[in-house]
Amino acid sequence: VRVALDLLGGDHAPEAVIDGALLAVAQDPSVEVILVGPPDVAAALLAARGASLPVVSATESVGMDEDPARGVRAKRDATVRTIHRLVREGALTGQGDGGADVAVSVGPTGAVLAGAVLTLGRLTARPAVAVVVPTPHGPVVLLDAGATSETTPEQLVAYAVLGSAYAEALGVQQPRVGLLNVGSEPGKGDQLRKDAFALLLQAPVRFIGNVEGHDVPLGGPADVVVTDGFTGNVLLKAVEGATTRTDLPRAALLVGVDGLSVVGHGAASAADVAACVLHAADLARQGLMPRLREVLSGRREAS
Amino acid sequence: VRVALDLLGGDHAPEAVIDGALLAVAQDPSVEVILVGPPDVAAALLAARGASLPVVSATESVGMDEDPARGVRAKRDATVRTIHRLVREGALTGQGDGGADVAVSVGPTGAVLAGAVLTLGRLTARPAVAVVVPTPHGPVVLLDAGATSETTPEQLVAYAVLGSAYAEALGVQQPRVGLLNVGSEPGKGDQLRKDAFALLLQAPVRFIGNVEGHDVPLGGPADVVVTDGFTGNVLLKAVEGATTRTDLPRAALLVGVDGLSVVGHGAASAADVAACVLHAADLARQGLMPRLREVLSGRREAS
Numbered sequence: 257v258r259v260a261l262d263l264l265g266g267d268h269a270p271e272a273v274i275d276g277a278l279l280a281v282a283q284d285p286s287v288e289v290i291l292v293g294p295p296d297v298a299a300a301l302l303a304a305r306g307a308s309l310p311v312v313s314a315t316e317s318v319g320m321d322e323d324p325a326r327g328v329r330a331k332r333d334a335t336v337r338t339i340h341r342l343v344r345e346g347a348l349t350g351q352g353d354g355g356a357d358v359a360v361s362v363g364p365t366g367a368v369l370a371g372a373v374l375t376l377g378r379l380t381a382r383p384a385v386a387v388v389v390p391t392p393h394g395p396v397v398l399l400d401a402g403a404t405s406e407t408t409p410e411q412l413v414a415y416a417v418l419g420s421a422y423a424e425a426l427g428v429q430q431p432r433v434g435l436l437n438v439g440s441e442p443g444k445g446d447q448l449r450k451d452a453f454a455l456l457l458q459a460p461v462r463f464i465g466n467v468e469g470h471d472v473p474l475g476g477p478a479d480v481v482v483t484d485g486f487t488g489n490v491l492l493k494a495v496e497g498a499t500t501r502t503d504l505p506r507a508a509l510l511v512g513v514d515g516l517s518v519v520g521h522g523a524a525s526a527a528d529v530a531a532c533v534l535h536a537a538d539l540a541r542q543g544l545m546p547r548l549r550e551v552l553s554g555r556r557e558a559s
Numbered sequence: 560v561r562v563a564l565d566l567l568g569g570d571h572a573p574e575a576v577i578d579g580a581l582l583a584v585a586q587d588p589s590v591e592v593i594l595v596g597p598p599d600v601a602a603a604l605l606a607a608r609g610a611s612l613p614v615v616s617a618t619e620s621v622g623m624d625e626d627p628a629r630g631v632r633a634k635r636d637a638t639v640r641t642i643h644r645l646v647r648e649g650a651l652t653g654q655g656d657g658g659a660d661v662a663v664s665v666g667p668t669g670a671v672l673a674g675a676v677l678t679l680g681r682l683t684a685r686p687a688v689a690v691v692v693p694t695p696h697g698p699v700v701l702l703d704a705g706a707t708s709e710t711t712p713e714q715l716v717a718y719a720v721l722g723s724a725y726a727e728a729l730g731v732q733q734p735r736v737g738l739l740n741v742g743s744e745p746g747k748g749d750q751l752r753k754d755a756f757a758l759l760l761q762a763p764v765r766f767i768g769n770v771e772g773h774d775v776p777l778g779g780p781a782d783v784v785v786t787d788g789f790t791g792n793v794l795l796k797a798v799e800g801a802t803t804r805t806d807l808p809r810a811a812l813l814v815g816v817d818g819l820s821v822v823g824h825g826a827a828s829a830a831d832v833a834a835c836v837l838h839a840a841d842l843a844r845q846g847l848m849p850r851l852r853e854v855l856s857g858r859r860e861a862s
Contacts (some may be wrong), residue, residue, distance in 0.1 A: 321744075402741055405749040438705055438792040441624075446708040446789055469793040470800025486749055487790050489741040490772040491797045497773025498801040 257286065257537040258356040260342040262335040263293025264317035266362030266524050273362065274301045276529020277309060280537075283530065287537045290356055292338045314338035320522070324366030328374055336361055336371030343515040344376055347545075357540035360532050362520035369403055369510055369519075376515035379552050380414040382407055383512030384485065385519070386422050387492060391475025397423045397431075398472055398481045401508060402489035409451035412482050414552070416461045418511040419480035421551050425544040434467030434478030436487060441466065448484065460551075473499065507532040509539065516545045560589065560840040561659040563645040565638040566596025567620035569665030569827050576665065577604045579832020580612060583840075586833065590840045593659055595641045617641035623825070627669030631677055639664055639674030646818040647679055650848075660843035663835050665823035672706055672813055672822075679818040682855050683717040685710055686815030687788065688822070689725055690795060694778025700726045700734075701775055701784050704811060705792035712754035715785050717855070719764045721814040722783035724854050728847040737770030737781030739790060744769065751787065763854075776802065810835040812842065819848045 261277055263270045270293060277289040291298045291311045298311040314335040318327035328334055339359035346355025361368045365385060373383060384400035397419045400407065416433045423431035435452055437445040442453060444466055456463040467478050473495045483491070510517040516539060520532040564580055566573045573596060580592040594601045594614045601614040617638040621630035631637055642662035649658025664671045668688060676686060687703035700722045703710065719736045726734035738756055740748045745756060747769055759766040770781050776798045786794070813820040819842060823835040 405741060405752075436793060438708060438789055449708075449789075469796030469798075472797060473801035483793075486741055486752075487793055490739060490786075490790055491793050493772030494775055494794045494797045495772075495801040498776035498798040 257358070257540045258288045258290060258346065259533050259536055259540075260290045260292050260312070260339040260356035260359045261533060262339050262359075262361035262368075263291050263298060264335045265368070265522075266520070266529070267522050268525065269362070270297055270301060272524060272526045273529055274298070274305070275526035276524070276533065278305065278307055279526055279530035280533035281309070284534060284537065287533065289533060290342065292335050292342070312338060312342060318364065318367035320364050322367070324364065324370040328367055328370040334367075334371060336367045337375050340372050340375035340515060340517060343517065347515060358516035358518060358536040360518045360520070360536045362524040362529060362532065363522040365402065365508070365519050368517065372510050372513040372515065372517045376513045376517070378512060379514050379549065380411065380418070380512035382411045383510055384415050384418070385508045386419055386511050387508045388426065389472055389492075389495070391473060393475030394428065394479065395423070395426055396472055396475050396479060396481055397426070398483070398488055398492065399511060400483065400485035400488050401492050402485045403510070405484065405486040407448070407484040409448060409455050412448075412452040412484075413455050413459045414512065415482040416456060416459055416463065416480065417551050418548060419482060420461050421547045422509060422511065422544065423479045425539055425542045425547065428479045430462055431479035432464045432477065433461045433480045433482065434464055434471065436472075436481050436483035436491070437466035437468065439466065440468060452482075507535045511548065514549070516540055560661070560843045561591045561593060561649065562836050562839050562843075563593045563595055563615070563642040563659035563662045564836060565642050565662075565664035565671075566594050566601060567638045568671070569823070569832070570825050571828065572665070573600055573604060575827060575829045576832055577601070577608070578829035579827070579836065581608065581610055582829055582833035583836035584612070587837060587840065590836065592836060593645065595638050595645070615641060615645060621667065621670035621673075623667050625670070627667065627673040631670055631673040637670075637674065639670045640678050643675050643678035643818060643820060646820065650818060661819035661821060661839040663821045663823070663839045665827040665832060665835065666825040668705065668811070668822050671820065675813050675816040675818065675820045679816045679820070681815060682817050682852065683714065683721070683815035685714045686813055687718050687721070688811045689722055689814050690811045691729065692775055692795075692798070694776060696778030697731065697782065698726070698729050699775055699778050699782060699784060700729070701786070701791055701795065702814060703786065703788035703791050704795050705788045706813070708787065708789040710751070710787040712751060712758050715751075715755040715787075716758050716762045717815065718785040719759060719762055719766065719783065720854050721851060722785060723764050724847065724850045725812060725814065726782045728842055728845045728850065731782045733765055734782035735767045735780065736764045736783045736785065737767055737774065739775075739784050739786035739794070740769035740771065742769065743771060755785075810838045814851065817852070819843055
């Protein structure tokens, strides 16, 4: 499995990234990490560690303070473009030489998303960020956790389909899908939720109805929780702030783009980067991308 | 201070309510609790405890499974109407005989809100539920925590004004107001947040900009956090689910109705009911209601 890793992403780049790459490869030698960044920087860091990894050149990065879409468009040599170009080439050339199976960056999320959309294209009108929240009842896939603030009932259905495929790749059988709402009874919420509820009843997913805020950190009723990116982002950060748990999500999956792309937290340590790389490699191994394409092509896409 | 207490509210009514009332009065003899419920039920419970409290008759209750507005309208003798009628009469007759200074019920919140709106009337187009979240940096007033799923930029400004007055009554000087958003930089979020941000810059509050989900449980940047009732409800329940803290909010204040009304959690124990009653009495003592009327009359109300 080949992982294209953004050497310039995150608060502790490039050191935490390169150390994370070496940790991941040491832990699972079947994973090949391709470093994407300035060749001289990569060479110096590798030499200092007496290590060797393939490097693909990309010299620009998009900062936290930039408009992500504009920054990515302006910087043709940005790492967040090149990691996704390698994934596109990997899909074209198959499992042979060239390219990668999955892209990994530890942010900023907006720039990674913009790079993925620009380079890989979309499978659905509004791509989402899917995070895995560990709970006493098993993993809960929450999406959208912040890609798109405003969404549509049809997009919430697409999130349900994509999130179910992701949960299956995590080992959940027949994942149960819940609609995040202000009460568990049908008829709750704003017009977006009411319309989405009606569509989800007809969708090719195992829809179990409305779930509430506590059902994400506690788990139980649903394996997949769908919501708009505004509410999902607020919920995820509230859970992070409220908990002292250290097992919170360190890697998110971009869904709705035409290729595998995993984003880690900007504050990622080397161990966090390694966890992202290994999670990304697992998803690639389990054939998640062909499955995502299949489930989306199996339904008429609304935008 | 006279508190009108709903004998039929909450999962453990009427026993937890009456025991909570007696606890509160024992703890602070300057608080007078008026029980609002079926006189025979109240008399039997009081006799069994060898206690005496004034009782005002109301024989109907609105259940969790009913549409709150419809239920309250249909049940003319509902406790959630009578507790607010006493507050209205208290305001008319002043601090003398008759009526109450504040209403307390432990739910359901929707029914209490409907009873308050119907009986007391509105100060602002969309009343809100304000909760106090204890944090390491002091109390954070979060509103709307679930009264109205869809709101307007103008209503978010009204929440900022009302929430600031509430925070002042809690002892916070010059409370800082934050707009709940998906990032701290200006320009973040959906159209509602962008428009509200611009209006809040002009509003008679100490607006400090955007805050994020973790800023509610952790505190720090803002003393008052304003958001729509959908996001606020999801956030509050997520924090409740994620934390093992036992000091989470047990009482919420209805703001934007023309009278003081405090709502506790439906699962309230006797100790929780007592805490609600004492909190309500404090708010009445501090003259919160005249202050809320004053701050709202000081600005032109948009709906």
